Amino acid sequence: MSEKHHIIPVWFFVGFLLLVYGVLILVSGLVGWSHPPAGVELTNLHAPVWWGALLIVLGLIYCLKYCPKRES
């Protein structure tokens, strides 16, 4: 992204955030697997688990592809 300044690409920060959020959401989904939160619909689908896993995969892809060391 940056030719003049050699800034860490914004995509790396995006990947980092998705990765951290993915881990937190996946863990909270696993913790609540057998005790789903009250008042939430479709808890049988365990959305936090697969959504968290999706964020982790995307986050990892972005982090690895745009890792500052690999760039240089």
Add this chain to the structure above:
Amino acid sequence: MIALMAMSAPTTLVHLAGVDLAIIAIYFALVLGIGFYLKKFAKTGEDFFLAGREMTAWVAGLAFVSANLGSLELLGWAGNAYQYGIMAGHWYWVGAIPAMVFLGTVMMPFYYISRTHSVPGYLKLRYGTEASALSAVTFAFMTILMSGVNMYAMAVVMEVVLGWNLHFSIIVSSLTVGVYVAAGGLFSAIFNEVLQFFLIWFGALLIPILGMIETGGWSGMVARIHQNFPGQDFTHMWGPMSSFDKNPMGVHWIAIVFGLGAVQSMGYWTTDFLVVQRVLSAKDVRSAKLAPIIGSFFKMAVPLIVILPGLLGRAVLPYHLVPGNQAQPGQFKYDDVLPLMLARYCGPGLMGLGITALVAGFMAGMAGNVSAFATVWTYDIYRPYLRKDAPDSHYVSMGRWSTMIGLFVSIGTAYLVQYNKSMMDYVQALFGFFIAPLFGTVVLGMLWKRVSRMAGFWGLLAGVSSSITIFLLMKFDERWVRVFALSPLAQPLAQAMWQALWSCVTCVAVTVFVTLVTKPRPDEELKGLVYALTEVPKEENTSWLHRPVVWGVAALVIFVVLQIIFW
């Protein structure tokens, strides 16, 4: 801080668990960290105000579309979708896509090649100081007021939805924005807009996915809406537009096509500096042309996370939402539909992500306003009228100071609005006064070299004056609604479309008239500024896959197909 956040309002729409608060805290830490990291790169004026003009088309395009994807926008349009149905999608499709493609394929080369730093800056090059000063002063003034109004409105939303203390929301979020924009300038603003783009999509996309599963797909959702609200049409975009009385907005398709599509939307997407500034940060002309076109594809998809949740609210919520001014204790408003749907499907963790998306949208909107304000103040007001020949570092310093001062004025405006709520309506109307005529002035100046210096100024002034006059007449005497909006049934959104249309027509008529009776500027002064005298780089050697016009046409084709599907 957590204790202050928890000074709750009596009832809140959603409740946050520890993991949700952790997700929000991580976001704040990251944006501040990015701001401090980028500070060392924002040394020159071009770095601070235009992010070094080195953004790729993708980064500039996502920032361009994100600058408009604020939280109030999301909450408001989901509420409008609940109220008016899929018709609200017009603001995302006919009210955005043609204008974005027009900006990318027609107007962007002139903005970019002229090396201007802002829209008032272009007006100065094209028309001279009169039109530029009028545009710069009004833009700077309105941006700060709008920033304050948004700040207050979002703090109210946070109080109602989460129970957060009003002062906490205003102070913490504005100081965070102030620190990271003052540190990294447009670099910071753009980085955070890209982050916000991902947060909003991943925070909100689960609502339509789970909603569609619950209702059994589109046809199941439509059947449920018909069952819950018999005899009302919420799922067709153009059908109910054949007459004023067939839709709850009181609008005719002519107003949608010409008022919204041809004027309001063109004005906003092509001349509002807040969004145009993002594209000016692109690294070359081709990227600058491509950025709004990339943005148009994502903009077309936004109804998935805004309009569809509103419609799903009609289908699945066990109670009916009411207009904001009629809500009694215990009742929910139209604008509550998005948080209500979030609470319906999202437990701990996902809720934190959804709320972080709203907070991020709010802060990115504020950052957009203050970064645009700092640029226009420094380059279009301070430099030409107050201190002409200072070194570049002085203007960067002024940019940093004006960012912080602009934020403090915004905070003041937010508290002013708290004590005088009617001011909010007037400030939000302010932008409408200027954007539509400004489009007439800019596009005539780009496409017709004959337009003279004074024609630009008088056309803009006449357009703005007519816009204010029409607004006031319709607001204080409903008989004028029939005159200007062609029907007494026209609701405020429909009235605004007609107001924009008439003001742009006035601007164009006055500009043409004054042009014909005044002397044109010599051709030498207009090189690089108007269509007939600008050498736009050719793209014969670029593969067709990389040509902006190809993707522009693709965007328009998808746009037309969507209109037919949801006719």
